Amino acid sequence: MAETSLSVSSRRSCLPTELLREIVHYYxxxxxxxxxxxxRQSYKPQWADYQPLTLASKVLRQLSLETWFEVYYAQSPEDLVNTWPEFNTWTKELHCVELGTDLHVRPVQWNLQAFRRLRKLRVDFDPSQSNAMLLMRFDHPRPIASHLQELEVHDVSWPSPMVVRLVSEAFPALRVLKLAQDLVWCSLCNTCRFATFKDHPPPEIMYEKTVGLPLTVAYGLGGLTSLSNNDALWSGECDACMDMMFPSWDGFQAEWVQKKKNMERPPSLKCVHWRFRHKDVADIAVDLEEMESPSGQEEEDDEDDT
Structure with a gap:
Protein backbone atom coordinates (compact mmCIF):
# COMPACT_ATOMS: atom_id res chain seq x y z
CA MET A 1 0.00 0.00 0.00
CA ALA A 2 2.78 2.40 0.98
CA GLU A 3 4.67 1.43 -2.17
CA THR A 4 1.61 2.23 -4.33
CA SER A 5 1.13 5.61 -2.63
CA LEU A 6 4.79 6.47 -3.24
CA SER A 7 4.44 5.55 -6.92
CA VAL A 8 1.34 7.74 -7.33
CA SER A 9 3.05 10.60 -5.50
CA SER A 10 6.10 10.34 -7.80
CA ARG A 11 3.91 10.49 -10.89
CA ARG A 12 2.10 13.54 -9.59
CA SER A 13 5.38 15.37 -8.93
CA CYS A 14 6.52 15.14 -12.58
CA LEU A 15 6.64 18.48 -14.34
CA PRO A 16 4.27 18.92 -17.31
CA THR A 17 5.80 18.72 -20.78
CA GLU A 18 4.94 22.37 -21.52
CA LEU A 19 6.97 23.54 -18.53
CA LEU A 20 9.87 21.25 -19.40
CA ARG A 21 9.88 22.69 -22.91
CA GLU A 22 10.19 26.21 -21.50
CA ILE A 23 13.06 25.08 -19.26
CA VAL A 24 14.92 23.57 -22.22
CA HIS A 25 14.40 26.75 -24.27
CA TYR A 26 15.69 28.86 -21.40
CA TYR A 27 18.72 26.60 -21.05
CA ARG A 40 30.01 30.96 -43.07
CA GLN A 41 30.15 29.46 -39.57
CA SER A 42 27.42 27.89 -37.47
CA TYR A 43 26.34 30.00 -34.51
CA LYS A 44 24.40 27.18 -32.84
CA PRO A 45 25.53 25.89 -29.45
CA GLN A 46 27.56 22.71 -29.60
CA TRP A 47 25.66 19.46 -29.29
CA ALA A 48 27.80 18.56 -26.27
CA ASP A 49 26.03 21.36 -24.38
CA TYR A 50 22.72 19.57 -24.88
CA GLN A 51 23.93 16.05 -24.14
CA PRO A 52 23.34 16.11 -20.35
CA LEU A 53 19.67 16.90 -20.99
CA THR A 54 19.30 14.01 -23.42
CA LEU A 55 20.51 11.56 -20.77
CA ALA A 56 18.08 12.74 -18.08
CA SER A 57 14.88 11.24 -19.48
CA LYS A 58 13.10 10.24 -22.67
CA VAL A 59 10.95 13.39 -22.58
CA LEU A 60 13.94 15.68 -22.14
CA ARG A 61 15.78 13.92 -24.96
CA GLN A 62 12.88 14.61 -27.31
CA LEU A 63 12.59 18.24 -26.22
CA SER A 64 16.34 18.74 -26.55
CA LEU A 65 16.30 17.40 -30.12
CA GLU A 66 13.43 19.72 -31.00
CA THR A 67 15.25 22.74 -29.56
CA TRP A 68 18.57 21.82 -31.16
CA PHE A 69 17.00 21.57 -34.61
CA GLU A 70 15.03 24.83 -34.38
CA VAL A 71 18.10 26.24 -36.16
CA TYR A 72 19.35 24.00 -38.97
CA TYR A 73 22.83 24.62 -40.41
CA ALA A 74 23.40 23.44 -43.98
CA GLN A 75 26.74 23.63 -45.80
CA SER A 76 25.43 22.48 -49.18
CA PRO A 77 22.10 21.95 -50.97
CA GLU A 78 22.59 18.21 -50.54
CA ASP A 79 22.15 18.67 -46.78
CA LEU A 80 18.49 19.46 -47.42
CA VAL A 81 17.72 16.54 -49.73
CA ASN A 82 17.18 13.83 -47.11
CA THR A 83 16.08 15.55 -43.92
CA TRP A 84 14.33 13.92 -40.99
CA PRO A 85 10.52 14.00 -41.28
CA GLU A 86 10.31 15.95 -38.03
CA PHE A 87 12.22 18.90 -39.50
CA ASN A 88 9.08 20.29 -41.08
CA THR A 89 7.74 20.87 -37.56
CA TRP A 90 10.98 21.54 -35.64
CA THR A 91 13.05 23.90 -37.80
CA LYS A 92 12.16 27.60 -37.59
CA GLU A 93 15.47 29.04 -38.80
CA LEU A 94 17.56 27.75 -41.69
CA HIS A 95 21.22 28.85 -42.03
CA CYS A 96 22.68 28.03 -45.45
CA VAL A 97 26.30 28.47 -46.56
CA GLU A 98 26.61 28.96 -50.32
CA LEU A 99 30.24 28.94 -51.50
CA GLY A 100 29.45 28.71 -55.21
CA THR A 101 29.78 31.26 -57.98
CA ASP A 102 27.51 32.66 -60.70
CA LEU A 103 29.96 31.29 -63.28
CA HIS A 104 29.54 27.63 -62.26
CA VAL A 105 26.02 27.02 -60.98
CA ARG A 106 25.61 23.50 -59.67
CA PRO A 107 22.51 21.55 -60.78
CA VAL A 108 21.24 20.89 -57.23
CA GLN A 109 19.06 23.70 -55.90
CA TRP A 110 18.44 24.73 -52.28
CA ASN A 111 15.03 23.10 -51.92
CA LEU A 112 13.14 24.55 -48.95
CA GLN A 113 9.90 22.60 -49.32
CA ALA A 114 10.49 20.39 -46.28
CA PHE A 115 10.71 23.35 -43.88
CA ARG A 116 7.04 24.28 -43.49
CA ARG A 117 7.47 26.15 -40.19
CA LEU A 118 10.39 28.27 -41.34
CA ARG A 119 10.32 31.82 -40.00
CA LYS A 120 13.88 32.92 -40.85
CA LEU A 121 16.29 32.14 -43.67
CA ARG A 122 19.95 33.15 -43.48
CA VAL A 123 22.29 32.79 -46.46
CA ASP A 124 26.07 33.28 -46.26
CA PHE A 125 27.90 33.76 -49.57
CA ASP A 126 31.62 33.67 -50.33
CA PRO A 127 32.71 37.34 -50.76
CA SER A 128 35.61 36.35 -53.04
CA GLN A 129 33.20 34.94 -55.64
CA SER A 130 30.76 36.58 -58.04
CA ASN A 131 27.53 35.49 -56.37
CA ALA A 132 24.72 38.03 -56.85
CA MET A 133 22.59 35.68 -58.97
CA LEU A 134 22.88 32.75 -56.57
CA LEU A 135 19.78 33.81 -54.66
CA MET A 136 17.91 32.28 -57.59
CA ARG A 137 19.22 28.87 -56.50
CA PHE A 138 16.84 28.86 -53.56
CA ASP A 139 14.23 26.82 -55.33
CA HIS A 140 10.56 26.44 -54.48
CA PRO A 141 10.16 29.40 -52.11
CA ARG A 142 6.40 29.59 -52.65
CA PRO A 143 5.41 26.91 -50.09
CA ILE A 144 7.21 28.88 -47.36
CA ALA A 145 7.00 32.43 -48.75
CA SER A 146 3.77 33.30 -46.96
CA HIS A 147 5.16 32.67 -43.47
CA LEU A 148 8.87 33.46 -43.92
CA GLN A 149 9.20 36.72 -41.98
CA GLU A 150 12.95 37.32 -41.84
CA LEU A 151 15.72 37.05 -44.42
CA GLU A 152 19.40 37.65 -43.62
CA VAL A 153 22.00 37.67 -46.40
CA HIS A 154 25.75 38.01 -45.90
CA ASP A 155 28.41 39.04 -48.44
CA VAL A 156 26.55 39.57 -51.71
CA SER A 157 29.35 40.54 -54.08
CA TRP A 158 27.33 43.05 -56.13
CA PRO A 159 24.35 44.31 -54.07
CA SER A 160 22.47 46.03 -56.90
CA PRO A 161 18.69 46.66 -57.04
CA MET A 162 18.42 43.33 -58.87
CA VAL A 163 19.09 41.57 -55.55
CA VAL A 164 16.27 43.53 -53.90
CA ARG A 165 13.96 42.65 -56.79
CA LEU A 166 14.72 38.94 -56.40
CA VAL A 167 13.98 39.15 -52.69
CA SER A 168 10.76 41.14 -53.22
CA GLU A 169 9.41 38.66 -55.76
CA ALA A 170 10.37 35.49 -53.87
CA PHE A 171 9.47 36.57 -50.31
CA PRO A 172 6.73 39.23 -50.37
CA ALA A 173 5.77 38.79 -46.69
CA LEU A 174 9.14 39.75 -45.18
CA ARG A 175 8.97 41.86 -42.04
CA VAL A 176 12.73 41.96 -41.45
CA LEU A 177 15.50 42.12 -44.05
CA LYS A 178 19.17 42.25 -43.07
CA LEU A 179 22.05 42.56 -45.53
CA ALA A 180 25.69 42.51 -44.42
CA GLN A 181 28.47 43.25 -46.88
CA ASP A 182 31.56 45.35 -47.60
CA LEU A 183 30.21 47.19 -50.65
CA VAL A 184 27.04 49.24 -51.00
CA TRP A 185 25.01 50.27 -54.05
CA CYS A 186 25.02 53.95 -55.08
CA SER A 187 21.81 54.77 -56.94
CA LEU A 188 23.29 57.99 -58.34
CA CYS A 189 26.18 56.50 -60.35
CA ASN A 190 24.73 52.94 -60.43
CA THR A 191 27.84 51.23 -59.12
CA CYS A 192 28.84 49.34 -55.97
CA ARG A 193 31.32 51.25 -53.84
CA PHE A 194 33.13 51.02 -50.53
CA ALA A 195 31.56 53.62 -48.22
CA THR A 196 33.88 56.33 -46.90
CA PHE A 197 32.95 59.19 -44.56
CA LYS A 198 34.61 62.29 -43.14
CA ASP A 199 34.03 61.06 -39.60
CA HIS A 200 32.66 57.96 -37.91
CA PRO A 201 28.94 57.56 -38.60
CA PRO A 202 26.58 56.77 -35.72
CA PRO A 203 26.45 53.04 -34.89
CA GLU A 204 22.98 52.87 -36.41
CA ILE A 205 20.53 55.04 -38.34
CA MET A 206 16.88 54.09 -38.66
CA TYR A 207 14.12 55.14 -41.06
CA GLU A 208 10.42 54.41 -40.47
CA LYS A 209 8.46 53.39 -43.59
CA THR A 210 10.79 55.25 -45.91
CA VAL A 211 14.03 55.03 -47.87
CA GLY A 212 16.81 52.52 -48.10
CA LEU A 213 17.37 48.96 -46.98
CA PRO A 214 18.49 47.49 -43.66
CA LEU A 215 22.20 46.92 -44.04
CA THR A 216 25.34 46.26 -42.10
CA VAL A 217 28.04 47.86 -44.23
CA ALA A 218 31.77 48.29 -43.85
CA TYR A 219 33.14 51.82 -44.04
CA GLY A 220 36.42 53.72 -43.95
CA LEU A 221 37.44 57.26 -43.15
CA GLY A 222 38.91 59.82 -45.54
CA GLY A 223 35.73 60.79 -47.38
CA LEU A 224 34.03 64.19 -47.55
CA THR A 225 30.53 63.20 -46.40
CA SER A 226 29.34 63.20 -42.80
CA LEU A 227 26.24 61.42 -41.50
CA SER A 228 26.19 63.49 -38.31
CA ASN A 229 23.54 65.70 -39.94
CA ASN A 230 21.73 63.20 -42.16
CA ASP A 231 19.28 65.55 -43.91
CA ALA A 232 19.61 63.65 -47.18
CA LEU A 233 18.47 60.35 -45.60
CA TRP A 234 21.62 58.56 -46.76
CA SER A 235 20.84 55.16 -48.29
CA GLY A 236 24.12 54.09 -49.87
CA GLU A 237 25.15 57.04 -52.05
CA CYS A 238 28.92 57.07 -52.58
CA ASP A 239 31.07 59.88 -51.24
CA ALA A 240 31.95 61.23 -54.71
CA CYS A 241 28.28 61.61 -55.75
CA MET A 242 27.29 63.14 -52.42
CA ASP A 243 30.11 65.69 -52.63
CA MET A 244 29.50 66.61 -56.28
CA MET A 245 25.72 66.62 -56.61
CA PHE A 246 24.15 67.57 -53.30
CA PRO A 247 25.78 71.01 -52.72
CA SER A 248 25.78 72.20 -56.35
CA TRP A 249 22.25 71.54 -57.61
CA ASP A 250 19.47 73.71 -56.24
CA GLY A 251 16.59 71.57 -55.05
CA PHE A 252 18.35 68.31 -55.89
CA GLN A 253 18.43 67.00 -52.32
CA ALA A 254 14.68 67.37 -51.72
CA GLU A 255 13.87 65.88 -55.14
CA TRP A 256 16.21 62.94 -54.59
CA VAL A 257 14.88 62.15 -51.11
CA GLN A 258 11.31 62.11 -52.47
CA LYS A 259 12.37 59.79 -55.30
CA LYS A 260 14.02 57.38 -52.87
CA LYS A 261 10.77 57.01 -50.94
CA ASN A 262 9.26 55.32 -54.00
CA MET A 263 12.12 52.90 -54.70
CA GLU A 264 11.36 49.19 -54.78
CA ARG A 265 11.45 47.22 -51.55
CA PRO A 266 9.64 44.17 -50.12
CA PRO A 267 6.04 45.36 -49.61
CA SER A 268 5.74 44.31 -45.96
CA LEU A 269 8.98 45.95 -44.85
CA LYS A 270 8.14 48.55 -42.21
CA CYS A 271 11.46 49.69 -40.76
CA VAL A 272 14.98 50.17 -42.13
CA HIS A 273 18.12 49.87 -39.99
CA TRP A 274 21.59 50.77 -41.25
CA ARG A 275 24.47 49.52 -39.10
CA PHE A 276 28.14 50.32 -39.69
CA ARG A 277 31.39 48.51 -38.97
CA HIS A 278 34.73 50.26 -39.35
CA LYS A 279 37.46 48.48 -41.30
CA ASP A 280 41.19 49.12 -41.21
CA VAL A 281 42.69 50.69 -44.33
CA ALA A 282 44.92 47.65 -44.91
CA ASP A 283 41.90 45.33 -44.82
CA ILE A 284 40.04 47.54 -47.27
CA ALA A 285 42.89 47.38 -49.79
CA VAL A 286 43.04 43.59 -49.59
CA ASP A 287 39.28 43.21 -49.98
CA LEU A 288 39.09 45.46 -53.02
CA GLU A 289 42.10 43.75 -54.62
CA GLU A 290 40.46 40.37 -54.23
CA MET A 291 37.22 41.63 -55.76
CA GLU A 292 39.08 42.94 -58.84
CA SER A 293 42.06 40.55 -59.22
CA PRO A 294 41.62 37.01 -60.63
CA SER A 295 44.84 35.91 -58.91
CA GLY A 296 43.56 37.16 -55.58
CA GLN A 297 40.37 35.17 -56.09
CA GLU A 298 42.28 31.97 -56.80
CA GLU A 299 44.36 32.39 -53.66
CA GLU A 300 41.22 32.90 -51.60
CA ASP A 301 39.64 29.76 -53.12
CA ASP A 302 42.58 27.67 -51.93
CA GLU A 303 42.01 28.62 -48.29
CA ASP A 304 39.83 26.67 -45.91
CA ASP A 305 36.72 28.77 -45.19
CA THR A 306 36.17 27.16 -41.83
Whole structure:
Protein backbone atom coordinates (compact mmCIF):
# COMPACT_ATOMS: atom_id res chain seq x y z
CA MET A 1 0.00 0.00 0.00
CA ALA A 2 2.78 2.40 0.98
CA GLU A 3 4.67 1.43 -2.17
CA THR A 4 1.61 2.23 -4.33
CA SER A 5 1.13 5.61 -2.63
CA LEU A 6 4.79 6.47 -3.24
CA SER A 7 4.44 5.55 -6.92
CA VAL A 8 1.34 7.74 -7.33
CA SER A 9 3.05 10.60 -5.50
CA SER A 10 6.10 10.34 -7.80
CA ARG A 11 3.91 10.49 -10.89
CA ARG A 12 2.10 13.54 -9.59
CA SER A 13 5.38 15.37 -8.93
CA CYS A 14 6.52 15.14 -12.58
CA LEU A 15 6.64 18.48 -14.34
CA PRO A 16 4.27 18.92 -17.31
CA THR A 17 5.80 18.72 -20.78
CA GLU A 18 4.94 22.37 -21.52
CA LEU A 19 6.97 23.54 -18.53
CA LEU A 20 9.87 21.25 -19.40
CA ARG A 21 9.88 22.69 -22.91
CA GLU A 22 10.19 26.21 -21.50
CA ILE A 23 13.06 25.08 -19.26
CA VAL A 24 14.92 23.57 -22.22
CA HIS A 25 14.40 26.75 -24.27
CA TYR A 26 15.69 28.86 -21.40
CA TYR A 27 18.72 26.60 -21.05
CA UNK A 28 19.39 26.91 -24.78
CA UNK A 29 19.48 30.70 -24.49
CA UNK A 30 21.86 30.89 -21.52
CA UNK A 31 24.50 28.43 -22.72
CA UNK A 32 27.38 29.85 -24.69
CA UNK A 33 26.52 30.83 -28.27
CA UNK A 34 28.94 31.45 -31.09
CA UNK A 35 29.20 34.86 -32.69
CA UNK A 36 26.28 35.26 -35.16
CA UNK A 37 28.18 38.00 -37.02
CA UNK A 38 30.80 35.52 -38.25
CA UNK A 39 29.80 34.52 -41.75
CA ARG A 40 30.01 30.96 -43.07
CA GLN A 41 30.15 29.46 -39.57
CA SER A 42 27.42 27.89 -37.47
CA TYR A 43 26.34 30.00 -34.51
CA LYS A 44 24.40 27.18 -32.84
CA PRO A 45 25.53 25.89 -29.45
CA GLN A 46 27.56 22.71 -29.60
CA TRP A 47 25.66 19.46 -29.29
CA ALA A 48 27.80 18.56 -26.27
CA ASP A 49 26.03 21.36 -24.38
CA TYR A 50 22.72 19.57 -24.88
CA GLN A 51 23.93 16.05 -24.14
CA PRO A 52 23.34 16.11 -20.35
CA LEU A 53 19.67 16.90 -20.99
CA THR A 54 19.30 14.01 -23.42
CA LEU A 55 20.51 11.56 -20.77
CA ALA A 56 18.08 12.74 -18.08
CA SER A 57 14.88 11.24 -19.48
CA LYS A 58 13.10 10.24 -22.67
CA VAL A 59 10.95 13.39 -22.58
CA LEU A 60 13.94 15.68 -22.14
CA ARG A 61 15.78 13.92 -24.96
CA GLN A 62 12.88 14.61 -27.31
CA LEU A 63 12.59 18.24 -26.22
CA SER A 64 16.34 18.74 -26.55
CA LEU A 65 16.30 17.40 -30.12
CA GLU A 66 13.43 19.72 -31.00
CA THR A 67 15.25 22.74 -29.56
CA TRP A 68 18.57 21.82 -31.16
CA PHE A 69 17.00 21.57 -34.61
CA GLU A 70 15.03 24.83 -34.38
CA VAL A 71 18.10 26.24 -36.16
CA TYR A 72 19.35 24.00 -38.97
CA TYR A 73 22.83 24.62 -40.41
CA ALA A 74 23.40 23.44 -43.98
CA GLN A 75 26.74 23.63 -45.80
CA SER A 76 25.43 22.48 -49.18
CA PRO A 77 22.10 21.95 -50.97
CA GLU A 78 22.59 18.21 -50.54
CA ASP A 79 22.15 18.67 -46.78
CA LEU A 80 18.49 19.46 -47.42
CA VAL A 81 17.72 16.54 -49.73
CA ASN A 82 17.18 13.83 -47.11
CA THR A 83 16.08 15.55 -43.92
CA TRP A 84 14.33 13.92 -40.99
CA PRO A 85 10.52 14.00 -41.28
CA GLU A 86 10.31 15.95 -38.03
CA PHE A 87 12.22 18.90 -39.50
CA ASN A 88 9.08 20.29 -41.08
CA THR A 89 7.74 20.87 -37.56
CA TRP A 90 10.98 21.54 -35.64
CA THR A 91 13.05 23.90 -37.80
CA LYS A 92 12.16 27.60 -37.59
CA GLU A 93 15.47 29.04 -38.80
CA LEU A 94 17.56 27.75 -41.69
CA HIS A 95 21.22 28.85 -42.03
CA CYS A 96 22.68 28.03 -45.45
CA VAL A 97 26.30 28.47 -46.56
CA GLU A 98 26.61 28.96 -50.32
CA LEU A 99 30.24 28.94 -51.50
CA GLY A 100 29.45 28.71 -55.21
CA THR A 101 29.78 31.26 -57.98
CA ASP A 102 27.51 32.66 -60.70
CA LEU A 103 29.96 31.29 -63.28
CA HIS A 104 29.54 27.63 -62.26
CA VAL A 105 26.02 27.02 -60.98
CA ARG A 106 25.61 23.50 -59.67
CA PRO A 107 22.51 21.55 -60.78
CA VAL A 108 21.24 20.89 -57.23
CA GLN A 109 19.06 23.70 -55.90
CA TRP A 110 18.44 24.73 -52.28
CA ASN A 111 15.03 23.10 -51.92
CA LEU A 112 13.14 24.55 -48.95
CA GLN A 113 9.90 22.60 -49.32
CA ALA A 114 10.49 20.39 -46.28
CA PHE A 115 10.71 23.35 -43.88
CA ARG A 116 7.04 24.28 -43.49
CA ARG A 117 7.47 26.15 -40.19
CA LEU A 118 10.39 28.27 -41.34
CA ARG A 119 10.32 31.82 -40.00
CA LYS A 120 13.88 32.92 -40.85
CA LEU A 121 16.29 32.14 -43.67
CA ARG A 122 19.95 33.15 -43.48
CA VAL A 123 22.29 32.79 -46.46
CA ASP A 124 26.07 33.28 -46.26
CA PHE A 125 27.90 33.76 -49.57
CA ASP A 126 31.62 33.67 -50.33
CA PRO A 127 32.71 37.34 -50.76
CA SER A 128 35.61 36.35 -53.04
CA GLN A 129 33.20 34.94 -55.64
CA SER A 130 30.76 36.58 -58.04
CA ASN A 131 27.53 35.49 -56.37
CA ALA A 132 24.72 38.03 -56.85
CA MET A 133 22.59 35.68 -58.97
CA LEU A 134 22.88 32.75 -56.57
CA LEU A 135 19.78 33.81 -54.66
CA MET A 136 17.91 32.28 -57.59
CA ARG A 137 19.22 28.87 -56.50
CA PHE A 138 16.84 28.86 -53.56
CA ASP A 139 14.23 26.82 -55.33
CA HIS A 140 10.56 26.44 -54.48
CA PRO A 141 10.16 29.40 -52.11
CA ARG A 142 6.40 29.59 -52.65
CA PRO A 143 5.41 26.91 -50.09
CA ILE A 144 7.21 28.88 -47.36
CA ALA A 145 7.00 32.43 -48.75
CA SER A 146 3.77 33.30 -46.96
CA HIS A 147 5.16 32.67 -43.47
CA LEU A 148 8.87 33.46 -43.92
CA GLN A 149 9.20 36.72 -41.98
CA GLU A 150 12.95 37.32 -41.84
CA LEU A 151 15.72 37.05 -44.42
CA GLU A 152 19.40 37.65 -43.62
CA VAL A 153 22.00 37.67 -46.40
CA HIS A 154 25.75 38.01 -45.90
CA ASP A 155 28.41 39.04 -48.44
CA VAL A 156 26.55 39.57 -51.71
CA SER A 157 29.35 40.54 -54.08
CA TRP A 158 27.33 43.05 -56.13
CA PRO A 159 24.35 44.31 -54.07
CA SER A 160 22.47 46.03 -56.90
CA PRO A 161 18.69 46.66 -57.04
CA MET A 162 18.42 43.33 -58.87
CA VAL A 163 19.09 41.57 -55.55
CA VAL A 164 16.27 43.53 -53.90
CA ARG A 165 13.96 42.65 -56.79
CA LEU A 166 14.72 38.94 -56.40
CA VAL A 167 13.98 39.15 -52.69
CA SER A 168 10.76 41.14 -53.22
CA GLU A 169 9.41 38.66 -55.76
CA ALA A 170 10.37 35.49 -53.87
CA PHE A 171 9.47 36.57 -50.31
CA PRO A 172 6.73 39.23 -50.37
CA ALA A 173 5.77 38.79 -46.69
CA LEU A 174 9.14 39.75 -45.18
CA ARG A 175 8.97 41.86 -42.04
CA VAL A 176 12.73 41.96 -41.45
CA LEU A 177 15.50 42.12 -44.05
CA LYS A 178 19.17 42.25 -43.07
CA LEU A 179 22.05 42.56 -45.53
CA ALA A 180 25.69 42.51 -44.42
CA GLN A 181 28.47 43.25 -46.88
CA ASP A 182 31.56 45.35 -47.60
CA LEU A 183 30.21 47.19 -50.65
CA VAL A 184 27.04 49.24 -51.00
CA TRP A 185 25.01 50.27 -54.05
CA CYS A 186 25.02 53.95 -55.08
CA SER A 187 21.81 54.77 -56.94
CA LEU A 188 23.29 57.99 -58.34
CA CYS A 189 26.18 56.50 -60.35
CA ASN A 190 24.73 52.94 -60.43
CA THR A 191 27.84 51.23 -59.12
CA CYS A 192 28.84 49.34 -55.97
CA ARG A 193 31.32 51.25 -53.84
CA PHE A 194 33.13 51.02 -50.53
CA ALA A 195 31.56 53.62 -48.22
CA THR A 196 33.88 56.33 -46.90
CA PHE A 197 32.95 59.19 -44.56
CA LYS A 198 34.61 62.29 -43.14
CA ASP A 199 34.03 61.06 -39.60
CA HIS A 200 32.66 57.96 -37.91
CA PRO A 201 28.94 57.56 -38.60
CA PRO A 202 26.58 56.77 -35.72
CA PRO A 203 26.45 53.04 -34.89
CA GLU A 204 22.98 52.87 -36.41
CA ILE A 205 20.53 55.04 -38.34
CA MET A 206 16.88 54.09 -38.66
CA TYR A 207 14.12 55.14 -41.06
CA GLU A 208 10.42 54.41 -40.47
CA LYS A 209 8.46 53.39 -43.59
CA THR A 210 10.79 55.25 -45.91
CA VAL A 211 14.03 55.03 -47.87
CA GLY A 212 16.81 52.52 -48.10
CA LEU A 213 17.37 48.96 -46.98
CA PRO A 214 18.49 47.49 -43.66
CA LEU A 215 22.20 46.92 -44.04
CA THR A 216 25.34 46.26 -42.10
CA VAL A 217 28.04 47.86 -44.23
CA ALA A 218 31.77 48.29 -43.85
CA TYR A 219 33.14 51.82 -44.04
CA GLY A 220 36.42 53.72 -43.95
CA LEU A 221 37.44 57.26 -43.15
CA GLY A 222 38.91 59.82 -45.54
CA GLY A 223 35.73 60.79 -47.38
CA LEU A 224 34.03 64.19 -47.55
CA THR A 225 30.53 63.20 -46.40
CA SER A 226 29.34 63.20 -42.80
CA LEU A 227 26.24 61.42 -41.50
CA SER A 228 26.19 63.49 -38.31
CA ASN A 229 23.54 65.70 -39.94
CA ASN A 230 21.73 63.20 -42.16
CA ASP A 231 19.28 65.55 -43.91
CA ALA A 232 19.61 63.65 -47.18
CA LEU A 233 18.47 60.35 -45.60
CA TRP A 234 21.62 58.56 -46.76
CA SER A 235 20.84 55.16 -48.29
CA GLY A 236 24.12 54.09 -49.87
CA GLU A 237 25.15 57.04 -52.05
CA CYS A 238 28.92 57.07 -52.58
CA ASP A 239 31.07 59.88 -51.24
CA ALA A 240 31.95 61.23 -54.71
CA CYS A 241 28.28 61.61 -55.75
CA MET A 242 27.29 63.14 -52.42
CA ASP A 243 30.11 65.69 -52.63
CA MET A 244 29.50 66.61 -56.28
CA MET A 245 25.72 66.62 -56.61
CA PHE A 246 24.15 67.57 -53.30
CA PRO A 247 25.78 71.01 -52.72
CA SER A 248 25.78 72.20 -56.35
CA TRP A 249 22.25 71.54 -57.61
CA ASP A 250 19.47 73.71 -56.24
CA GLY A 251 16.59 71.57 -55.05
CA PHE A 252 18.35 68.31 -55.89
CA GLN A 253 18.43 67.00 -52.32
CA ALA A 254 14.68 67.37 -51.72
CA GLU A 255 13.87 65.88 -55.14
CA TRP A 256 16.21 62.94 -54.59
CA VAL A 257 14.88 62.15 -51.11
CA GLN A 258 11.31 62.11 -52.47
CA LYS A 259 12.37 59.79 -55.30
CA LYS A 260 14.02 57.38 -52.87
CA LYS A 261 10.77 57.01 -50.94
CA ASN A 262 9.26 55.32 -54.00
CA MET A 263 12.12 52.90 -54.70
CA GLU A 264 11.36 49.19 -54.78
CA ARG A 265 11.45 47.22 -51.55
CA PRO A 266 9.64 44.17 -50.12
CA PRO A 267 6.04 45.36 -49.61
CA SER A 268 5.74 44.31 -45.96
CA LEU A 269 8.98 45.95 -44.85
CA LYS A 270 8.14 48.55 -42.21
CA CYS A 271 11.46 49.69 -40.76
CA VAL A 272 14.98 50.17 -42.13
CA HIS A 273 18.12 49.87 -39.99
CA TRP A 274 21.59 50.77 -41.25
CA ARG A 275 24.47 49.52 -39.10
CA PHE A 276 28.14 50.32 -39.69
CA ARG A 277 31.39 48.51 -38.97
CA HIS A 278 34.73 50.26 -39.35
CA LYS A 279 37.46 48.48 -41.30
CA ASP A 280 41.19 49.12 -41.21
CA VAL A 281 42.69 50.69 -44.33
CA ALA A 282 44.92 47.65 -44.91
CA ASP A 283 41.90 45.33 -44.82
CA ILE A 284 40.04 47.54 -47.27
CA ALA A 285 42.89 47.38 -49.79
CA VAL A 286 43.04 43.59 -49.59
CA ASP A 287 39.28 43.21 -49.98
CA LEU A 288 39.09 45.46 -53.02
CA GLU A 289 42.10 43.75 -54.62
CA GLU A 290 40.46 40.37 -54.23
CA MET A 291 37.22 41.63 -55.76
CA GLU A 292 39.08 42.94 -58.84
CA SER A 293 42.06 40.55 -59.22
CA PRO A 294 41.62 37.01 -60.63
CA SER A 295 44.84 35.91 -58.91
CA GLY A 296 43.56 37.16 -55.58
CA GLN A 297 40.37 35.17 -56.09
CA GLU A 298 42.28 31.97 -56.80
CA GLU A 299 44.36 32.39 -53.66
CA GLU A 300 41.22 32.90 -51.60
CA ASP A 301 39.64 29.76 -53.12
CA ASP A 302 42.58 27.67 -51.93
CA GLU A 303 42.01 28.62 -48.29
CA ASP A 304 39.83 26.67 -45.91
CA ASP A 305 36.72 28.77 -45.19
CA THR A 306 36.17 27.16 -41.83
Missing amino acids: AHIISWRDPEKA
